[in-house]
Structures are given as C-alpha cells and as structure tokens.
Amino acid sequence: MRILHTSDWHLGRSFHREGLLGHQAAFVDHLLEVVEYEGVDVVVVSGDVYDRALPHVDAVALADEAFARLAASRAQVVVSSGNHDSAQRLGFGSRLMDAAGVFVRTDAGTVGTPVLLGDEHGDVAIHALPYLDPSALLEPWGLTHRSHEAALSEAMTRVRRDLAARPASTRSVVLAHAFVAGATPSESERDISVGGVSRVATSTFDGIDYTALGHLHGPHVLSDALRYSGSPLAYSFSEAEQVKGSWLVELGAGGFESAHWVDAPVPRRLSRIRGSLDDLLLDPALADREDDWVQAVVTDVPRPARAMEQLRRRFPHTLVLQFPAAAVEANTPAPPAPGRSDHGITLDFLAQVRGVPATDAESALLLQAVDACCHDPDQDVLVSAGSGA
Incomplete structure (x- = not known):
C-alpha cells in the first residue's frame, strides 16, 4: 500500500x-x-x-x-x-x-x-x-x-x-x-x-x-x-x-x-535579508531575491526615513521591516526630566530612538498630537527641534 x-x-x-x-x-x-x-x-x-x-x-x-x-x-x-x-x-x-x-x-x-x-x-x-x-x-x-x-x-x-x-x-x-x-x-x-x-x-x-x-x-x-x-x-x-x-x-x-x-511547489520563496539600507538596495548578490517575500533587517543608526518605501522599490514583496534589537535597546529613552513638558518629552523620545532630533515640521506635528490629547490645548508652546522645553 x-x-x-x-x-x-x-x-x-x-x-x-x-x-x-x-x-x-x-x-x-x-x-x-x-x-x-x-x-x-x-x-x-x-x-x-x-x-x-x-x-x-x-x-x-x-x-x-x-x-x-x-x-x-x-x-x-x-x-x-x-x-x-x-x-x-x-x-x-x-x-x-x-x-x-x-x-x-x-x-x-x-x-x-x-x-x-x-x-x-x-x-x-x-x-x-x-x-x-x-x-x-x-x-x-x-x-x-x-x-x-x-x-x-x-x-x-x-x-x-x-x-x-x-x-x-x-x-x-x-x-x-x-x-x-x-x-x-x-x-x-x-x-x-x-x-x-x-x-x-x-x-x-x-x-x-x-x-x-x-x-x-x-x-x-x-x-x-x-x-x-x-x-x-x-x-x-x-x-x-x-x-x-x-x-x-x-x-x-x-x-x-x-x-x-x-x-511541494514553491509559489514564492521567503528570504530574510540584513544590512544597511544602501547595501540592501545596491548589493548585486541580492538580485535573485527581488521577487521573493522578504523580511528585512535594516541596521542603520539612526534609522533611515521611508525605509520600507525604498526597500519595496527593489523588493516589491517586502512584508516585514525590522531593526536590530541591540539598536533598539541602545536607544531606550531615559526617564523624562522633572518639569519637562509633554511636547518636550515626545521630542526627547524621538531623538533618542531615532538618533537625530525632530525637524521643525515634525515638532509641529508632535505638538498637534500632544494638544489633541490635552484638556488644555494651550498648555504647551511650540518647541523648536534644537531648543529645550
């Protein structure tokens, strides 16, 4: 049988x-x-x-x-x-x-x-x-x-x-x-x-x-x-x-x-790739991965902007974007300083996690988000990317 x-x-x-x-x-x-x-x-x-x-x-x-x-x-x-x-x-x-x-x-x-x-x-x-x-x-x-x-x-x-x-x-x-x-x-x-x-x-x-x-x-x-x-x-x-x-x-x-x-037939392969964003976008050895389902670990510090968008230009079936655990731990923010405003805390958090301060446009967007969560939308004033609270 x-x-x-x-x-x-x-x-x-x-x-x-x-x-x-x-x-x-x-x-x-x-x-x-x-x-x-x-x-x-x-x-x-x-x-x-x-x-x-x-x-x-x-x-x-x-x-x-x-x-x-x-x-x-x-x-x-x-x-x-x-x-x-x-x-x-x-x-x-x-x-x-x-x-x-x-x-x-x-x-x-x-x-x-x-x-x-x-x-x-x-x-x-x-x-x-x-x-x-x-x-x-x-x-x-x-x-x-x-x-x-x-x-x-x-x-x-x-x-x-x-x-x-x-x-x-x-x-x-x-x-x-x-x-x-x-x-x-x-x-x-x-x-x-x-x-x-x-x-x-x-x-x-x-x-x-x-x-x-x-x-x-x-x-x-x-x-x-x-x-x-x-x-x-x-x-x-x-x-x-x-x-x-x-x-x-x-x-x-x-x-x-x-x-x-x-x-069994393999309709689409799975690939796990790792490296700096530039390396992943330019490395000719990855040419045969371009039609795969991709899990990418991007090792850049600070984290690059629009990393998923850039990866999908070369690897259109990128499904998962990750950053190394060590980099995340290294950027774990310290407790906020006493008296720091909510807006200032968000700016500190962004700077520590990403490695670079917020731009003026990002700072303004974060202020809007903070104000939307506050009972008094006037309690925080705009803090520029390079200044303190």
Whole structure:
C-alpha cells in the first residue's frame, strides 16, 4: 500500500496579510498529480485542514473541491481534525463522505474504531485520531491528569485494544495531531500547551507500523515509522529554510518498508535579508531575491526615513521591516526630566530612538498630537527641534 502523508493545510490562512488561497489551490493540484504519477492508494491528512474554526467560505469551497477531486482519483482519503479545525464543521457529512472513500474523523468517540482498508497483503487499520483536548476529555475518559500525554496515551490504549483483536497480519497506521518530543516548532503553530506541558513521548506510538503526525509545520523524522510531513506552504519567516512537501510511504506485508520525500511547489520563496539600507538596495548578490517575500533587517543608526518605501522599490514583496534589537535597546529613552513638558518629552523620545532630533515640521506635528490629547490645548508652546522645553 502506498500512502501519501500530508498535514496542516491551513486553508484560508494569510501570510502577513497576503492571501494564500491561490497558492493552496496550486498545492491541491500538485497533490492530485502525485496521486496519479506515484500510484498512491491512500492520502492521509493529519489535521488542520482549515486555519480557523469558522473558515471563510472560499476556504470551505477549496476544501470541498480538494476532497471531491481526491474522491474521484485512484486514492482513498483519511482525514483527522487538528487544533485549528472545528470538529463539528469539518466532520459535517462524514458518514456520507465515507461512501465516497473520504473518511473524515473528528469525534473523540470514534477513537479505537479504524478505517479498515486493504491490499494484496491483507488489511490495514488506519486509526485517525482527532485533536484531543485534554480539558474536554478529563472526565469522559477518566484521565488521571490533564495533559496531552494522558489524552494520547488513553487514545493509544484504545487503538492497541482494537489491533489486539485483529489478525496478526493486520498492519497499523495512526494519524495524530500533537507536539511529539524530539521535534522543533516554528513560529506559526498555535501553542497547545496545557499547564505549560504540550510534548508527548515518542514511545506513545510504539508498535505502530506508521504514524503520520501533524501540528508542527516543518518536516521531521523521529524514527522511520514516526514522521511529520509539515505544512505544504511556509506560514512564517521562521520556515524560510524549510523544504515543504509530503511523505510517500510504502507498506509491505510486514509493515513499514520505506518513505521518500516529495517536494511541494514553491509559489514564492521567503528570504530574510540584513544590512544597511544602501547595501540592501545596491548589493548585486541580492538580485535573485527581488521577487521573493522578504523580511528585512535594516541596521542603520539612526534609522533611515521611508525605509520600507525604498526597500519595496527593489523588493516589491517586502512584508516585514525590522531593526536590530541591540539598536533598539541602545536607544531606550531615559526617564523624562522633572518639569519637562509633554511636547518636550515626545521630542526627547524621538531623538533618542531615532538618533537625530525632530525637524521643525515634525515638532509641529508632535505638538498637534500632544494638544489633541490635552484638556488644555494651550498648555504647551511650540518647541523648536534644537531648543529645550
């Protein structure tokens, strides 16, 4: 059996206010091409189909299109819900979708009941574990303590109980949406910690022929049979160096045989650049970054005026402009002098943070802002850029 492992689509997500739905649609096209070219039997999606519990109608339409096209393909599909998904909304119509070969599992009550598929070697029991909220399951499942470790341990007890009742030749696949020890998070995952504890031990999944993990956005190999596929697109600049894609897993008669990586298309690269504004605007080595989404760190002190505007002339897709933390700390303003007027304090602040005093025009604008916040608009008089209070 050939299994294509993907997760964390986050349909409807934006990237620093840039819409990604078109790029996500391109990934769905790619997924269908892989299914046909590689002869995939089962596509497994390990949670976070959507980016939010109440997804935008365009995201729902794309998910509907993706599942309909997969249902019409040579592959069957098994989907579990993630912490971003609404279990009720994603799971709506799941019993009807089963008949089309799209098995969506979002209800904790189904844990321990697999999707049973087969090949020439016999049955494969696919246990799709939805995201398990420890708080919600503490009483219903009689957990000894409120943690992801406890919830997933109980879930795996139910999975193993089911597998023990099946013929020894039955192979096992588990989908789980969790933070498993040994993997490294990115900046774009939502924190799922409970009481500061979120990690689950790799031993939780011992004895399973293949565990398809979701939640973390970078690919990870924790063992041959325990892997994260990561997200198909980068959702933060911390993922700029990650290679996105899916795992193509081969199950033989004895269980896991191999897995190889299938790169996903890259609609627009992410680049992080750093230097003085002049260097960034003139360096010929940065020519191949000009069409990338860019995060720029400008090191000039004082900070240059209209830096973002200038950067976008060369790098039109600059999304984030930052200044070095050291420079910010060095310019942290001292406490205001006693008796200093509000207008004078704003001028001192601007001079310390920026490194140069305000111009007369800026001083006048700051005075207007201060007066707009005062009960008595006449209490401050105009202070020129070069004078005191």
